[in-house]
Every structure is written in C-alpha cells, then in structure tokens.
Amino acid sequence: MNYKIAFKKSVSRDLKKLGKDQAERILKxxxxxxxxxxxxxxxxxxxxxxxxxxxxxxxxxxxxIIEGIAIIHRISQPHRCIKNMANRVR
Known part of the structure; x- marks a missing residue:
C-alpha cells in the first residue's frame, strides 16, 4: 500500500532542534x-x-497510520522520544 505522509505541527519543533543536515537526512x-x-x-x-x-x-x-495516512507525531533520540509523548498523541 502507498501511504501519504502528514506531520503534526509539533514535529516542526523537533526538526528545529536538529541541525539542518540531520533534519534533511531524516526527512529524506x-x-x-x-x-x-x-x-x-x-x-x-x-x-x-x-x-x-x-x-x-x-x-x-x-x-x-490512520486511513492510509502515516501521521508523524515525534522525531527525537530514543531516550527522549517517549518523554512527554502522551501530550502529543492524545
């Protein structure tokens, strides 16, 4: 199946915390x-x-994954990834 990709607004904060090269690599x-x-x-x-x-x-x-759309909630390092995740998801 071919999924569409969507980003929650909060993901832009995650990407800003990364360097430009790292953010571009992850998005790619x-x-x-x-x-x-x-x-x-x-x-x-x-x-x-x-x-x-x-x-x-x-x-x-x-x-x-919701109705054929992969919705990105968070981009982070593993030890920080789940921290405060509940606030973004629910």
Missing amino acids: EIEEKLPEKADTFPPLKGKFTGLRKFRVGNYRVIYA
Whole structure:
C-alpha cells in the first residue's frame, strides 16, 4: 500500500532542534521509506498502542497510520522520544 505522509505541527519543533543536515537526512528517509513500508515497522506497546516507530540513524520517528495516512507525531533520540509523548498523541 502507498501511504501519504502528514506531520503534526509539533514535529516542526523537533526538526528545529536538529541541525539542518540531520533534519534533511531524516526527512529524506521518511519520504523514501514510509510511503511504501509504513505498516512494516514495529508497533509500540502499552499506552502507545496504535503508534509505530521507525529508526533513522540515532533518531526515532514515531507515527500512526490512520486511513492510509502515516501521521508523524515525534522525531527525537530514543531516550527522549517517549518523554512527554502522551501530550502529543492524545
């Protein structure tokens, strides 16, 4: 299936915290991999059921698939990725 990609507004803050090169690299990986393979990356568990994670280097992209759209919720390093995630998702 070919998924469309959408970003929550809060993701722009995540990208601003990264260097320009790193942000461009992550966005390129998202554009290349998620449209075709969004449903193949591992799902999260517990209170984040329904979300999936996708690794790009040392960063994690957290997203949900809703009606054929992969909605990016967060881009961060793993040790910071889940912190405050509940505020962005629900």
